[in-house]
Amino acid sequence: MKTHLNTLFITTEGTYLAKDGEAVTVRVEKETKLRVPLHNLDGIMCFGRISMSPQLMGACAEANISISFLSPEGRFRAAVVGFSPGNVFLRRQQYRLSDASDACGAISQAIVVGKLANCRAVLLRAARDSTDPNRSERLQAVAGRLAANIIDVRATNDVDRLRGLEGEAAVSYFSAFNDLVNAAPDEFIYTKRSRRPPRDALNALLSLIYALLTHDARSACEASGLDAAVGFLHRDRPGRPGMALDLMEEFRPFLADRLALSLINRRQVTEKGFDYLETGAVKMDDATRKTVLVAYQERKQEVITHPFLGEKTSVGLLIHLQARLMARHLRGDLDGYPPFIWK
Structure with missing residues (x-):
């Protein structure tokens, strides 16, 4: 408690x-x-x-x-x-600001900065831990490109431009994924991001963890009085939880990607746990899915100090705290939305 x-x-x-x-x-x-x-x-x-x-x-x-x-x-x-x-007033303000270009751009900028900073932190930590100097150099080079992307993001609040910069940075970040895999690199080779359906074991693993994170983000929106469907960085689309997707962007590298890499590098998940179907899709077996679910819940129990609040909390509560901070910003209690930046 x-x-x-x-x-x-x-x-x-x-x-x-x-x-x-x-x-x-x-x-x-x-x-x-x-x-x-x-x-x-x-x-x-x-x-x-x-x-x-x-x-x-x-x-x-x-x-x-x-x-x-x-x-x-x-x-x-x-x-x-x-x-x-009071939730109705919060949601009406959320709708107003989502249609206001300056406010929408400012919030989107904060979200993208948080995501790219966390992507960069994942790469730099892996570079420090690597015993291969060539791999470490490659990871640092990609981290340098992300640092340049962050500077560009801070220089604009145009939402379309921010989406473009986020996409460019994502390509650079995922290009380094093979250097983040330390164990069984022949089993988990990253070629490109594929979803619906995933085309390889690594994408199948990422897709499951991203789905778990999406559920948590939607729950955080509901519990905080936000409309999970109306986002700032993500455009409105029928059935799309735009606000939930906004909130989870900062947590993709910190929680989802790090967990996937940890499961692979510790050999808790192997390619034997995935079935390759005739359609080209890859399906995870029940035992592997259970391993991922247990690992995800265990990771959420870990204790961390919230960088903005300066208080200790569990990883699982972080996204709920970010939803509350977003609500406070929308109400005018905070001048800007403070994204979660892993330190």
């Missing part, structure tokens, strides 16, 4: 929340672990098997404190809110 940005996150299975005067008490096995005044909260997020008293739900509804219930993996299930919780 942890409090961030006036939001109480409950992650311990079996926790019971109750109203105690003008405060919420958090009990685990009938022992009070935490007591937080209601006036200090604007949201409670419950992950997994969490229960609470009807009196607390009523008090939160009257105080405009939203309660969100999510699966242990972070998938949104339901929310309890009172009348006029």
